[in-house]
Every structure is written in C-alpha cells, then in structure tokens.
Amino acid sequence: MSKQIDIARAGAHEQVAVVSFNRPDKMNALTKIMEGQLRDTFIALDRDETVRAIVLTGSGRAFCAGMDIAELEVLPPEDIRAAEWMRPYDMNRRADYQSRYSYFMGVRKPIISAINGAAAGLGLVFALYSDVRFASDKAIFSTAFAKRGLIAEHGIAWMLPRVVGPGHAADMLYSARKVSADEALAMRLVERVLPHETLLADTIAYADDLATNVSPRSIRIMKQQLGEVPFQTLAEAIALANREMFHSIQSEDFTEGVAHFVERRQARFTGA
Template identity: 75%
Template sequence: MNFTQIELGRFGAQEYVAVVTLMRPDKMNALTKIMETELREAFARLDRDDSVRVIVLTGNGRAFCAGMDIDELEVLPPDDISEMAWMRAYDMNRRADYQSRYSYFPGVRKPIISAINGAAAGLGLVLALYSDMRFASETAVFSTAFAKRGLIAEHGIAWLLPRVVGPGHAADLLLSSRKVSAQEALSMGLVERLFAPDTLLDQTLKYAEDLALNVSPRSIKVIKQQLGESPFQTLTESITQANREMFLSIQSDDFKEGVAHFMERRPARFSGR
C-alpha cells in the first residue's frame, strides 16, 4: 500500500491495537481513489484479523485529512458518485446502510478511534464522523467545506452530523462551512477528548490498549452492533435485541472470564469467544 500504512502493536499491546495512517503528508492527506481503495482494504483486513481488537485512524504530518484531492475532484465523472463498485457489500451480514462508499466504518466489528492530528475537512470530517470515537489535537481544525466548494452535504453527513452535535450545530457547520477550533469541537461534542499535539497518538493508544486488554472483545463487537442498529430501531426492537444478546453473552467464555478475573482480583484474559 502506497498511501495507507498499517502498524500493529505500536504501543506494546501484543498487536491487539492497529494504527492505520494516511500517508500523503505533502497533500495534507487529501484522498484519491487509490487511497479510498487502500483504506477500505486495510479495514477489511483488520476486521478479519481476530488478533486485532481496536483500530486507530490518523494522518501523517500536519493534517488528518483535508478532503478529496481537488485535482481528482475536478475531473471526476458525474456518474462516479453512484458507481456500483463503491456500493458493493462490505459484508452481506451487515446493514445495507453500512455498505456504501464511506459508511462501512460502523460495519467493522472492532472500535475505530480517529486520532485527529490536524485539519479534518470535507471527506476528512466524514471519515472522522463515521468512526466510533474522535480524539483530537488541541491544534486540530474542522470544517465541512462542501458549501464553499459549491457542493452539498455528501455521503450521509446530513444524517450523521445532527446525531453527533445536534441539529443546530449541524446546520451551522454545513451551511457556513466555517472553520471550527478543537476547543469549540469539544464543547459541541464533535470530539470526545483533546490532547497536546505531541501526546495525541500516545494518549489515544493508551485508551485503545485499555479497551484491547481489559474489555471483552465479544462484548465490544456486540455493543458496537447494537449502537449501529439503534438509530433504525424502535425501543421495543432495541430491547428485544438486547435480551437476545444478553442470553448469548451469559453462555460465552468471555462472561465466565469476566466473573473469574473479578473474583480472583487479577488482570482479564479475554478470548473473544
């Protein structure tokens, strides 16, 4: 892979934590179709790898991702946006909602944490929003960018952004395309945590390692699925799913280990089964 790098075990968590880095720093990690394909393949590979329990997505250099490369955008054929290759099923056992060009992040069974090291604009912000959590550098800057380019709210962001920051903030960010500081992003709930630029990745990896080592991988997989399904469910449907999953979890090896390590006052040794 030329523009997307996968690094395992960077923080020493026995390769349970994978770091996926966008590697086009001279272009502020602006996306190309090659990068899109590489990123999708990287996530598919990590999803299949049972040794990987948490994924961290970040950018190399001073930006997280500045959106689609403008050179490619200018020559993009009008029908590219609906090309079937981008709508192929990421996994036929997942919701169709999570099988499109960028919405496949929630279909990945491991938590995805975006470590936003710099500018996240346009599609860069879309990638961050489809992640399960967003940790950011105190110097990061955010922008939807679309309206200032004569574009619209792309790739489901009009559905997703109000659920993250609320309808008013979403309308403000989408209509104005203004730049938002990391501090304002934290205050509106666009990101969960802020860190100094030189500690962002280490702090994100510490959190990821805690998930990887101290929480049941099976529980994480099921809870992520529950969170992904809930926006499309009634309360009754959500409760029914939870009851079914609770019955199965009580029979799992991870439940037995969860009780054992608590009673024996020792570190957990979850298997994910």
C-alpha cells in the same frame, strides 16, 4: 501502485492497528488510490482476529483535508454511484453500513480517530463514522462542501446532527466555517482534546486498554446495538438487548469476566 495508507501495530500485545493516511505533502487529501486502500485495509483488519482496536490518524500536519482538488476537478458525476465503492463485503450486515465510508460502522472493532490536524470535507466524514474521536489541540474542522458548490455528501446530513445536534450541524454545513478543537469539544464533535505532542500516544493507550481489559465480544455486540438504534423503536432495542444478553451469559468471555474479577487478576478474553 503507491502506498497511501500505512499500517502499524501498537499496544502491549500489538492488538491495536494504527492506520495512517500517508500523503503528508498533500495534507492527506483523498485520492482514488487512497480510498481503495483504506477500504481494503479496514476489511482486512475487521477479519483479523489478532486486531482488537483500530486507531485512524494522518501523517504530518493534517488528518485529512478532504478530496484531492486535482481529482475532484475531473470526477465524473457517475462515480458517486459506482458499484465498486458500494459493494458489500458481508451480506449478513446492515446495508446502511456497507456503502461508501459508512462501512466504518460495519467494522466489528472499535475505530478511534486521532485527529492530528485539519479534518475537512471527507476528513470530517471519516471522523464522524469513527466510534470515538480524540483531537489534537491544533485540530481544525470544516465541512467545506458549501464552499466548493457541493452538498452534504456521503451521509453527513444524517450523521452530523446525531453527533452535534441539528443546530450545530446546520451551522457547520451552511457556513463551511472552520471550527477549533475547543469548539468541537464544546459541541461534542469530539470526545477529548489532547496536547498535540501526546495525541497519538494517548489515543493508542486508550485503544490498548480496550484491547487488553475489555471483552472484544462485548464491544462487537455493543457496536452492533449502537448501529441498529437509529432504525429501531425502544421495544426493538430492548428485544435485541435481551436476546444478546441471553447469548452473552453463555459465552466464554462472560465466564472469564467473572473469573478475573473474583480472582483479581488480568483478564484473558478471547472474544468467544
């Protein structure tokens, strides 16, 4: 089986995993092989206690240009419901974040997309399911679906309005037009636009700061809180926060968080 996903370690203590789509000659268009390798990679990184942050990017000039058209042409309709792509990998997590591509949000570590070029169709879906999005000044975004006779796939109709608002979401979905990096920043589709030449290094530096200076336990719980919010009332969100604050105050990371601040030294968080 060809290797279509690359993994490397980065950061001061190699606690950042850099995951790269690796079909540069095809603008990293998604194949079944790549899809399976990506999910297996994320599951493995989620379970790896030496990894504290994940950077997702593309090899070559594109982030991910969507599904490979050669595979899309022969895609059987029943594939979209195939159990192999919808299987849960952790029965203790919300089912909403276990399905095809939404599993990004079930990964306990922060996922930061370094969008180095075209992010179209599924490429945009991957970016949206990431926690944070940094874009190259050469990046281009498009939903693409309407121009292929398709619909808003894989939960993007739920996710996109939450990121950019309903009007921008409708515009991007209906027109399938190309959106520049600057426009993406203006509509809050991305958090930062960075020079193309420094995008990956700057994104890794951000991820390394999270891995080094922030409690992994805090991020893990905060990511859970952010994931639960769309399904909660305010009262339920407060109840979850109060419950988790009680546990946080008893954690090793809280003890270390106070100690390193008082002693004015580098934090040594364990995630416990």
